Amino acid sequence: MADPRYAIELKGISKSFGPVQANRDIHIAVPRGTIHGIIGENGAGKSTLMSILYGFYRADSGEIFINGKPTAIPDSQSAIRAGIGMVFQHFKLVQNFTVLENVVLGAEEGALLAGSLSRARRVLGELSREYELDVDPDAVIEDLSVGHQQRVEILKALYRQADILILDEPTGVLTPAEADHLFRILKGLRDQGKTIILITHKLREIMETTDNVSVMRRGTMVGTVRTAETSPEELAELMVGRKVLLEVEKAPALPGKVVLKIEDLRVRDEHGVERLKGINLEIRAGEILGIAGVAGNGQSELLEALGGIARATGRITMNGVELPLSGKGADGRARRAAGIAHVPEDRQALGLIMDFTAWENVAFGYHDAPEYQKNALFMDNDALRADTERKMATFDVRPPIPTLAAKNFSGGNQQKIVVAREIERNPDLLLVGQPTRGVDIGAIEFIHKQIVALRDQGKAILLVSVELDEIRSLSDRIAVMFDGQIMGLRDPETTDERELGLMMAGMTGKGEAA
Amino acid sequence: AEPAIIFDLGGKFDKSFNEAAFNGAERWAQETGGTYKELEMQDEAQREQALRRLAEAGSNPVVMTGFAFGDVLAKVAPDFPDTKFAIVDMVVEQPNVKSVVFNEHEGSYLVGMMAGLASKTGTVGFIGGMDIPLIRKFGCGYAQGVKAVNPDATVVLNMTGTTPAAWNDPVKGAELAKGQKAQGADVIYAAAGGTGVGVLQAAADEGILSIGVDSNQNYMHPGSVLTSMLKRVDNAVYEAFKEGEALTPGINVMGLANDGVGYAMDENNASLVTAEMQAAVDAAAEKIKSGEIVVHDYMSDNTCPAATF
Amino acid sequence: MDYATLLQLLDTTLRLATPLLFACLAGLYSERAGIFDIGLEGKMLMAAMASASVAFLTGSVWVGMFAGMAASLVLAGIHGVASITFRGNQLISGVALNFVASGITVLIAQRLFGQGGRTPPLAGDARFEAITLPLAEELRGVPVLGPLYAEVISGHPLLVYVALLMVPLTWWVLYRTRFGLRLRAVGENPAAVDTAGISVVGLRFAAVAITGILCGLAGAYMATALQAGFGREMTAGRGYIALAALIFAKWRPVAALWACLLFGFFQALALRPDVVEAVVQVKVPVPFLDALPYVLTVLVLAGFVGKAIPPRAGGEPYVKER
Amino acid sequence: MERLPKWADVALVPLISLLLAAIIAALVILAIGQDPWEALTVMVQGSVMNAYGWGYTLYYASSFMFTGLAVTVAFHASLFNIGGEGQAQLGGLGVALACLFIPWPHWTLALLGAATAAALFGAAWAAIPAYLQARRGSHIVITTIMFNYIAAAVLIFLLVDVLRPDGQMDPATARFPEAAQLPTLNEIPGFNLIFTSNVPANVTLFIALGMAVVVWLLLWRTRLGYAIRAFGKSEAAARYAGISPFAIIMVAMLISGGLAGMMAINNVMGEAERLLQNSASGAGFIGIAVALMGRNHPVGVVLAALLFGFLFQGGAELGLWTKIPIEMRTVVQGLVILFTGALDVMVRMLLTWIFNLFRAGRAVKGAA
Numbered sequence A: 001m002a003d004p005r006y007a008i009e010l011k012g013i014s015k016s017f018g019p020v021q022a023n024r025d026i027h028i029a030v031p032r033g034t035i036h037g038i039i040g041e042n043g044a045g046k047s048t049l050m051s052i053l054y055g056f057y058r059a060d061s062g063e064i065f066i067n068g069k070p071t072a073i074p075d076s077q078s079a080i081r082a083g084i085g086m087v088f089q090h091f092k093l094v095q096n097f098t099v100l101e102n103v104v105l106g107a108e109e110g111a112l113l114a115g116s117l118s119r120a121r122r123v124l125g126e127l128s129r130e131y132e133l134d135v136d137p138d139a140v141i142e143d144l145s146v147g148h149q150q151r152v153e154i155l156k157a158l159y160r161q162a163d164i165l166i167l168d169e170p171t172g173v174l175t176p177a178e179a180d181h182l183f184r185i186l187k188g189l190r191d192q193g194k195t196i197i198l199i200t201h202k203l204r205e206i207m208e209t210t211d212n213v214s215v216m217r218r219g220t221m222v223g224t225v226r227t228a229e230t231s232p233e234e235l236a237e238l239m240v241g242r243k244v245l246l247e248v249e250k251a252p253a254l255p256g257k258v259v260l261k262i263e264d265l266r267v268r269d270e271h272g273v274e275r276l277k278g279i280n281l282e283i284r285a286g287e288i289l290g291i292a293g294v295a296g297n298g299q300s301e302l303l304e305a306l307g308g309i310a311r312a313t314g315r316i317t318m319n320g321v322e323l324p325l326s327g328k329g330a331d332g333r334a335r336r337a338a339g340i341a342h343v344p345e346d347r348q349a350l351g352l353i354m355d356f357t358a359w360e361n362v363a364f365g366y367h368d369a370p371e372y373q374k375n376a377l378f379m380d381n382d383a384l385r386a387d388t389e390r391k392m393a394t395f396d397v398r399p400p401i402p403t404l405a406a407k408n409f410s411g412g413n414q415q416k417i418v419v420a421r422e423i424e425r426n427p428d429l430l431l432v433g434q435p436t437r438g439v440d441i442g443a444i445e446f447i448h449k450q451i452v453a454l455r456d457q458g459k460a461i462l463l464v465s466v467e468l469d470e471i472r473s474l475s476d477r478i479a480v481m482f483d484g485q486i487m488g489l490r491d492p493e494t495t496d497e498r499e500l501g502l503m504m505a506g507m508t509g510k511g512e513a514a
Numbered sequence B: 001a002e003p004a005i006i007f008d009l010g011g012k013f014d015k016s017f018n019e020a021a022f023n024g025a026e027r028w029a030q031e032t033g034g035t036y037k038e039l040e041m042q043d044e045a046q047r048e049q050a051l052r053r054l055a056e057a058g059s060n061p062v063v064m065t066g067f068a069f070g071d072v073l074a075k076v077a078p079d080f081p082d083t084k085f086a087i088v089d090m091v092v093e094q095p096n097v098k099s100v101v102f103n104e105h106e107g108s109y110l111v112g113m114m115a116g117l118a119s120k121t122g123t124v125g126f127i128g129g130m131d132i133p134l135i136r137k138f139g140c141g142y143a144q145g146v147k148a149v150n151p152d153a154t155v156v157l158n159m160t161g162t163t164p165a166a167w168n169d170p171v172k173g174a175e176l177a178k179g180q181k182a183q184g185a186d187v188i189y190a191a192a193g194g195t196g197v198g199v200l201q202a203a204a205d206e207g208i209l210s211i212g213v214d215s216n217q218n219y220m221h222p223g224s225v226l227t228s229m230l231k232r233v234d235n236a237v238y239e240a241f242k243e244g245e246a247l248t249p250g251i252n253v254m255g256l257a258n259d260g261v262g263y264a265m266d267e268n269n270a271s272l273v274t275a276e277m278q279a280a281v282d283a284a285a286e287k288i289k290s291g292e293i294v295v296h297d298y299m300s301d302n303t304c305p306a307a308t309f
Numbered sequence C: 001m002d003y004a005t006l007l008q009l010l011d012t013t014l015r016l017a018t019p020l021l022f023a024c025l026a027g028l029y030s031e032r033a034g035i036f037d038i039g040l041e042g043k044m045l046m047a048a049m050a051s052a053s054v055a056f057l058t059g060s061v062w063v064g065m066f067a068g069m070a071a072s073l074v075l076a077g078i079h080g081v082a083s084i085t086f087r088g089n090q091l092i093s094g095v096a097l098n099f100v101a102s103g104i105t106v107l108i109a110q111r112l113f114g115q116g117g118r119t120p121p122l123a124g125d126a127r128f129e130a131i132t133l134p135l136a137e138e139l140r141g142v143p144v145l146g147p148l149y150a151e152v153i154s155g156h157p158l159l160v161y162v163a164l165l166m167v168p169l170t171w172w173v174l175y176r177t178r179f180g181l182r183l184r185a186v187g188e189n190p191a192a193v194d195t196a197g198i199s200v201v202g203l204r205f206a207a208v209a210i211t212g213i214l215c216g217l218a219g220a221y222m223a224t225a226l227q228a229g230f231g232r233e234m235t236a237g238r239g240y241i242a243l244a245a246l247i248f249a250k251w252r253p254v255a256a257l258w259a260c261l262l263f264g265f266f267q268a269l270a271l272r273p274d275v276v277e278a279v280v281q282v283k284v285p286v287p288f289l290d291a292l293p294y295v296l297t298v299l300v301l302a303g304f305v306g307k308a309i310p311p312r313a314g315g316e317p318y319v320k321e322r
Numbered sequence D: 001m002e003r004l005p006k007w008a009d010v011a012l013v014p015l016i017s018l019l020l021a022a023i024i025a026a027l028v029i030l031a032i033g034q035d036p037w038e039a040l041t042v043m044v045q046g047s048v049m050n051a052y053g054w055g056y057t058l059y060y061a062s063s064f065m066f067t068g069l070a071v072t073v074a075f076h077a078s079l080f081n082i083g084g085e086g087q088a089q090l091g092g093l094g095v096a097l098a099c100l101f102i103p104w105p106h107w108t109l110a111l112l113g114a115a116t117a118a119a120l121f122g123a124a125w126a127a128i129p130a131y132l133q134a135r136r137g138s139h140i141v142i143t144t145i146m147f148n149y150i151a152a153a154v155l156i157f158l159l160v161d162v163l164r165p166d167g168q169m170d171p172a173t174a175r176f177p178e179a180a181q182l183p184t185l186n187e188i189p190g191f192n193l194i195f196t197s198n199v200p201a202n203v204t205l206f207i208a209l210g211m212a213v214v215v216w217l218l219l220w221r222t223r224l225g226y227a228i229r230a231f232g233k234s235e236a237a238a239r240y241a242g243i244s245p246f247a248i249i250m251v252a253m254l255i256s257g258g259l260a261g262m263m264a265i266n267n268v269m270g271e272a273e274r275l276l277q278n279s280a281s282g283a284g285f286i287g288i289a290v291a292l293m294g295r296n297h298p299v300g301v302v303l304a305a306l307l308f309g310f311l312f313q314g315g316a317e318l319g320l321w322t323k324i325p326i327e328m329r330t331v332v333q334g335l336v337i338l339f340t341g342a343l344d345v346m347v348r349m350l351l352t353w354i355f356n357l358f359r360a361g362r363a364v365k366g367a368a
């Protein structure tokens, strides 16, 4: 029998997606009336675990206890009935509905709306007062800021009388002020006796808000500690694990002239939210500039703006020539012509056409390159295949079959194809995003070597990675990004993981908030 | 060889033009015990294939209803010199083609008179199918007949459309009829193939009189269909089938004089047509046969003395 | 154009707008739930054939009407299975079912009656008769409004009034009931519905079924009220015009009424080129009048007449993800 | 659950879909009181058992190759072009204008000129929906449907009020001059040994086959084809690669419309030898079925076009020699589209299930 003091107790939860084991024998106990943090690297299995708890996925094995009672949660309806509410990273709101309608949806009483709506209006008023969750019940969601939308999600859960509230990376999309407000709300909820599970990558938030914290790594639960008895440093260590710190053999950098100069670069997303807030950077020939940061702090936008995918404002100068940031000439093709190669963060969505063969993918972005043309009319597919075979040999892509579809290679080998394609172009500037995400140790080493070799040929490299180890071992200079801005530049020789981690969490290296 | 017949768009059960042809073929089949091939057109572009396929398969003679076959027949007939063809409503000058055309203006004149006599409002209507000279010929004869008995009468003329779809658009027929009723018409003559079904229906719904065309349509709404202008397409088909492979090529004009056109009387409209009306119309018919009255044929010069299109 | 002609035109407009309105509201339910349906045409056709056939065989227009709804529901069910259960391409499914309906209606009618794919003409109780509204004759004398009431408003078959009533009813269902709220939500963001613990599949099937029923009424009206029987392809593209009207109305019920009346008015005008000519003083070719609804729809789609934003999840099969 | 092998996906899935469609069609024939076997016999007899039947089967197939290829090219850019019908009719207008108003010295030149006109007119008719999709996001499926209706209206107007010769009653243009008429197969040396009587299949057949090769080369051998396919697979990735979505949507639709338009040289120039109303006779829609059935590959399209040519000619024979109405072929066409295009997931699940049964059976045997 489980302990009724725990709002939630999970015993031996396992879940795999095909070959990927997302959760492996997870045990966790969350005492009632506490805020419980869960941290872990990308892909550690946090969201999967919570989705199991909310009935979105079914665990392959394991048991769930709610308030000490064994509870089956085959679907979201059951989770709601068990008093669980979830605020997803991507909100599940109907954009053109009012707040009231969103709150009522699925929790109506009776076939007619009028009664439900007026009751909801009353209850919402009470909840708002009680938890400082003021939102206009008649506002339409799409007119609300992200922070307010999130409050609606919380209200939705509370309206369903949730006692247990799960928030998956709630602050990824919030401004610091909004995040602070959220944490005040969460503390208020806890003080009213609710139990809260908070998933976040930001150590500062864990330290300031939670009572206990669990750390996940690669599908397993590494441990649970009382927040008061731990430190950001310890958590970072638990989270990252005692991985072999890859020693990349590289000679000291010999930086040359400035290849790329970035001035006041700004990018807005489709909702008009500013994701890059004025970036200024210089990248020199013969150096690797690493961008460290937690995912979602503008690194992707930086790469996309430089790679010609996202529209931006500001000024970028490549080898002394200004490149347009929007309109004509601001596309991937023009950037490649200007000598910029790009290994995108998401190889499957951007870097490769998964249904294309390997050799077709080797031409991706370069299909009009002269050496791939037979004549004015036709592409030289034979040459392409030969070239692919060569690249596959050089980069040890397995299996070395140019006619195999990209989707049939493993993640690591897919990445090698992309890296081979971009590096072999011999670009003046290489943009690399997450070059080794999901790639095995051997391949990591290989890809790192290639990047360093390119640097040693006097090329400029901009490296974006969420892996601190990778940033530290590869970069000649490190810029830390937080909330669309550069927090500062550090020398990898003189900085340490702790300082970088704190900067990534929005604090300056000296431990103060930014 | 087996004879064959091809019905035009609208289909053999259009209650009107094609159905008349169908009845002729059936009559032949019943009288002789013979069998025949039949085909209904669905689509403009199939005409040539239909003709060729029947000729190729050995049908003889091949009879087709509708002017629209004219162009195609002129192209196909020379390819099958041993097959005889007959076409209704169009003249195709080929050595193996018999062309049957009708004096529709004469029959229309008679029913026009009847409409003029039956109308209480002094306004009568005409709803044509596809707007082509052939149908104007109907309308023009009709208007002349109306004016002959009531020179002050108003004739409201509408055409259903400009494409063959106009032969089979009962909705539009019904709406046009309702429109004409609103303009005061209390007798409406439909010369529109399958579209006429809608006209007759609307007239019955609205409590006014209608006049059918081609086949005897009096039975469709007893007490509402004043009469029908008979165009003996059935006779034309029957004759062609009976002649068989010995079909005599050339042009065959069917008018009042040789019973090619006329008007229908039966128990369904007996109560609507008075003896005086019938006497007047019959008298006019005799005069037309004798040449004493000449009904103007719109197609002879594309003008009409009694109506403007 | 005199008043009598105008009344005549409006009378025709109402008659011709009715099937558009049924079909348009039918499409509204489906598309509001996120299932695109270009198969309105096929469902109407199927219902027209079934209702006319059964009405003729039983002599009862009511039995015929229900048969029409049932036939339309069968096609709606197939569309549901293809696009909801098997997450197939909704557009292709709609196109396919239109073809099937176009052919199979003729096959069945031919098999039943042997009259070239038509049903025999319906008469008497096998057909919806026009209803004279109370006081129509008495009020006829009242200037302007009297004739309007007697000529345009009164004197239509029952289904015309049912269609008109469907507009406020649909509005009420959509905006005032739990079902309506969920229906609108599932077309905008099925994930929101799913996480709220409601079955996306169930809701979508319900919407598709309503579409089937309303298309059934549209077809039954065509065959047993507007006309007296079924004929091949008798819906003549009305399903597509209804779709156009739906876009024009931006997927809103009251606007759908106006859009259908507008398109019905165009159809009425196309029937009376003489009136058009009298009004605009030039001979307007009938094909241009026929094409007007389509041209307008393209303009709406292009955003020249206000942007039409379809339900956000429209056309996309729902796949569960976080 | 294991995946299907590629050969099964490419060949077996369409065949099973076809089989399912055929089974349902047979049931329909049974339900209307006719004999499916007899129907099949009549269809086969009349369409592929003699030269005359082939003359028609190939004629229809030529049209369907064009429209099928048109749908294919658009599909590869993930655009669903339902507007083939309207584009083909406009192509017919181009052919008619070229044939009627230019005095061609020889049919070869006339063919070249008419084909160009047909492609241009068809492409122009596709250009507006393409532009609206690319720039304003108007759904191409709806706009192309609307353009089908608008095309029909435009053609009726032109045929009735502008191009119809004086004194002619049916809405059609005059017959094209002798020099603008294409040789049919029975007029081509060599082929006339097989085709002894006048058949509608004409030199356009070779152009259609040629276009299949051209489309194959375009899609799999040229930079443009590469860009079209990449865009069709992933718009986001195409942006990364610097492929302009606007350019691809426009170009793919122009090619698609051009191909649909070129169909007119078969039916308008090669067969009718004048422009009729509704000249495309639904071939634009059949192109959808052909492309789906042919798995959007030119080789598949050619085979599927032959199949549909057979269905079309066989269906016409049904109307002639049996009591099964000619509408049967519309039903079959709808069923094929339904099973290959909308229920493909079901067919695939079915096949996968069967395959797994097989595998399990083998595993059990292996263990024993």
Ligand SMILES: Nc1ncnc2c1ncn2[C@@H]1O[C@H](COP(=O)(O)OP(=O)(O)OP(=O)(O)O)[C@@H](O)[C@H]1O
Residues within 6 Å of the ligand: A017, A020, A021, A022, A040, A041, A042, A043, A044, A045, A046, A047, A048, A049
């Ligand atoms: N639906 C799915 N199908 C296949 N694999 C999945 C699916 N969902 C998650 N995974 C895999 O399961 C693993 C755990 O993913 P999960 O999203 O739970 O990680 P996470 O800890 O939430 O990561 P992040 O911090 O990036 O959100 C990953 O390897 C992921 O690729």
Ligand SMILES: Nc1ncnc2c1ncn2[C@@H]1O[C@H](COP(=O)(O)OP(=O)(O)OP(=O)(O)O)[C@@H](O)[C@H]1O
Residues within 6 Å of the ligand: A019, A407, A408, A409, A410, A411, A412, A413, A438, A439, A440
């Ligand atoms: N979508 C797919 N379709 C077909 N085969 C696949 C697919 N994904 C993976 N495979 C096959 O399964 C194998 C294992 O893939 P997986 O991505 O799990 O490899 P991995 O062990 O993670 O390798 P790596 O470390 O290189 O990423 C691959 O080598 C590939 O052949």
Ligand SMILES: [Mg+2]
Residues within 6 Å of the ligand: A046, A047, A048, A168
């Ligand atoms: Mg996650």
Ligand SMILES: [Mg+2]
Residues within 6 Å of the ligand: A410, A411, A412, A438, A439
């Ligand atoms: Mg992997």
